[in-house]
Amino acid sequence: xxxxxxxxxxxxxxxxxxxxxxxxxxxxxxxxxxxxxxxxxxxxxxxxxxxxxxxxxxxxxxxxxxxxxxxxxxxxxxxxxxxxxxxxxxxxxxxxxxxxxxxxxxxxxxxxxxxxxxxxxxxxxxxxxxxxxxxxxxxxxxxxxxxxxxxxxxxxxxx
Amino acid sequence: xxxxxxxxxxxxxxxxxxxxxxxxxxxxxxxxxxxxxxxxxxxxxxxxxxxxxxxxxxxxxxxxxxxxxxxxxxxxxxxxxxxxxxxxxxxxxxxxxxxxxxxxxxxxxxxxxxxxxxxxxxxxxxxxxxxxxxxxxxxxxxxxxxxxxxxxxxxxxxx
DNA sequence: TAATACATGTTGCATTTGTAACAAAAATAT
DNA sequence: ATATTTTTGTTACAAATGCAACATGTATTA
Numbered sequence: 001x002x003x004x005x006x007x008x009x010x011x012x013x014x015x016x017x018x019x020x021x022x023x024x025x026x027x028x029x030x031x032x033x034x035x036x037x038x039x040x041x042x043x044x045x046x047x048x049x050x051x052x053x054x055x056x057x058x059x060x061x062x063x064x065x066x067x068x069x070x071x072x073x074x075x076x077x078x079x080x081x082x083x084x085x086x087x088x089x090x091x092x093x094x095x096x097x098x099x100x101x102x103x104x105x106x107x108x109x110x111x112x113x114x115x116x117x118x119x120x121x122x123x124x125x126x127x128x129x130x131x132x133x134x135x136x137x138x139x140x141x142x143x144x145x146x147x148x149x150x151x152x153x154x155x156x157x158x159x
Numbered sequence: 160x161x162x163x164x165x166x167x168x169x170x171x172x173x174x175x176x177x178x179x180x181x182x183x184x185x186x187x188x189x190x191x192x193x194x195x196x197x198x199x200x201x202x203x204x205x206x207x208x209x210x211x212x213x214x215x216x217x218x219x220x221x222x223x224x225x226x227x228x229x230x231x232x233x234x235x236x237x238x239x240x241x242x243x244x245x246x247x248x249x250x251x252x253x254x255x256x257x258x259x260x261x262x263x264x265x266x267x268x269x270x271x272x273x274x275x276x277x278x279x280x281x282x283x284x285x286x287x288x289x290x291x292x293x294x295x296x297x298x299x300x301x302x303x304x305x306x307x308x309x310x311x312x313x314x315x316x317x318x
Numbered sequence: 319t320a321a322t323a324c325a326t327g328t329t330g331c332a333t334t335t336g337t338a339a340c341a342a343a344a345a346t347a348t
Numbered sequence: 349a350t351a352t353t354t355t356t357g358t359t360a361c362a363a364a365t366g367c368a369a370c371a372t373g374t375a376t377t378a
Contacts, residue, residue, distance in 0.1 A: 010281075011277070012211065012215060013207065013208060013211040013273075013277055013280070014208060014211050014212060014215075014227070016281075016284060017284070017288065017296065017299060017300055017303070018187045018190070018191075018284055019187075019208065020300065020303045020304070020307070021180055021183050021184055021187060021303065022184045022187050022188070022204070023229055023307065024180050024184075024303060024306055024307060024310065025180055025181045025183075025184030026229040026230075027229070027307070027310040027311065027314045028177045028178075028180060028181050028310070029181070030314045030316065031177070031310065031313065031314050032177075034314070045181070048172065049172060049173060049178065052171065052172040052173050053173060056171060056173075061356075061357095062356070062357065063355075063356055063357080068173070070182055070185040070186070071185075072335095072336080072337085073356075073357065073358090074335085074336075074337080074357085074358080074359090075334095075335070075336080076357095077357065077358070078334085078335085096355095096356090097344085097345090097355095098344075098345095099343075099344055099345085099355070099356075100342095100343075100344090100356090101355090101356065101357085102356085102357075114172075118170075118172055121172075122175075125175060125176070125177055128309050128310065128313060129176065129309075131309065132302075132305065132306075132309075136302060137176065139298070139302075140176060140299070140302050141176055141179065143291075143295060143298075143299050144176070144179045144180065144183060145179070146291065147183060147291075148179070148182065148183060148186070150287050150288075150290065150291075151183065151186040151187070151190065151287065152186070154190065154287060155186050155189045155190050155193070157189065158337095220326075220327095221326070221327065222325070222326055222327075231365095231366080231367085232326075232327065232328090233327085233328080233329090233365085233366075233367080234364090234365065234366080235327095236327065236328070237364085237365085255325095255326090256325090256374085256375090257374075257375095258325070258326075258373070258374055258375090259326090259372090259373075259374095260325090260326060260327085261326085261327075317367095
C-alpha cells in the first residue's frame with residue numbers, strides 16, 4: 001500500500017498530528033481531574049461525559065451510551081453503576097424495538113451537579129482558549145469533526 | 160472568576176473542543192492498537208512513543224522520558240522495563256549533573272522495529288489525512304502546538 | 319557543618335481496566 | 349418450527365494503572 005506523498009512526512013512519531021492529539025488528551029484528562037478534585041466533586045471525566053450524554057439522550061440504553069462514549073459495554077456498565085451509586089442517574093426497565101432493555105435517566109441531583117460544574121468548567125476552558133482568535137477555534141473544531149469522521153471510517157469499536 | 164465571553168459557549172460538554180480532542184484520542188489509541196496487532200507486533204502505543212523519544216534523545220534518563228511522555232515515573236519505569244525485556248532498549252548506568260542515573264539507549268533491534276513500523280504507520284496516517292488540504296493540516300498542527308503551550312501553563316504533572 | 323530539599327527510581331498494594339465468557343431474550347434465516 | 353445470529357448487559361479473572369511510601373544520594377539552605 002503506497003500513497004503519493006503530498007507533504008513532508010515527519011520521521012519523528014512524536015511530531016505527528018495523531019500523537020500530538022493524544023498528548024493533548026493527557027493534558028485535558030489531568031485538567032479535568034484537577035478541576036473536579038479542586039472542587040471536591042467525586043466524579044471522573046468519563047462519568048461527567050456520561051452524565052452529559054444521558055441528559056441529552058433521555059432513556060438511552062447502556063450499549064448506545066457506550067457507543068457515544070467510545071467505551072466498551074463493560075466499562076460503560078461500571079460508569080453507570082458508579083453514577084447510580086452516587087445518585088446521579090437511574091436505571092429504568094424499558095423496551096427498545098420491543099426488546100427489554102434498561103435505560104437511563106438523569107436524576108435531579110445529577111442534573112444539578114452537571115449544570116453547576118459545567119458552568120464553571122466552561123469558564124475555565126474559555127479562559128484557556130480566550131487567547132486564541134475565535135475564528136481559529138471555529139476552524140479547529142471544524143477540522144476535529146472532519147478528523148473524527150475520517151477516523152470513524154477506519155476504526156471500529158467492539159461495542 | 161469571570162471572563163468576558165467572546166464566543167458562544169457550548170452548553171453541551173460533548174461538543175467542547177477539549178472533549179472532542181479527548182474522543183479523537185480514543186480513536187487514535189484504537190487505531191494504534193489495531194495497527195500493531197494486525198502486524199503481530201507486541202508493543203503498546205506508550206512503548207512505541209518511548210522508543211521514539213529514546214531514539215531521538217540518546218542517554219535520556221527515566222524521569223526526563225516521563226516528562227516527554229507525560230506519564231509519571233512509575234508508569235514510565237514499567238514501560239522501560241517492558242521495552243528492555245523485549246530487547247528494544249538498554250538501561251545503562253550513567254551520570255547526570257554528577258548524579259548517578261540510569262540512562263536509556265535504543266538497541267539495534269529496537270531501532271529496526273521503530274523504523275519499520277513507523278514507515279508503514281506513516282503511510283496509514285497519510286492515507287487517512289490525504290483527504291485534507293495540506294494547508295489545513297499545517298494549520299491544525301500549529302493550533303495543536305499552541306494549545307499544548309496554553310495547557311502546559313495551567314496543567315502540572317507530578318513527575 | 320548539619321538540616322532540609324530535591325532528584326531519581328523502586329516497591330507494595332489498592333483500584334481500575336481489558337477481555338473472554340456467559341446469560342437471556344428477540345430477530346433472522348432456514 | 350427450529351436453528352442460528354444478534355442484542356444487551358453481567359460476571360470473573362488477569363493485567364494495567366494510580367498512588368503513597370520508601371530508598372539513595374546530591375544540592376541547597378540555614
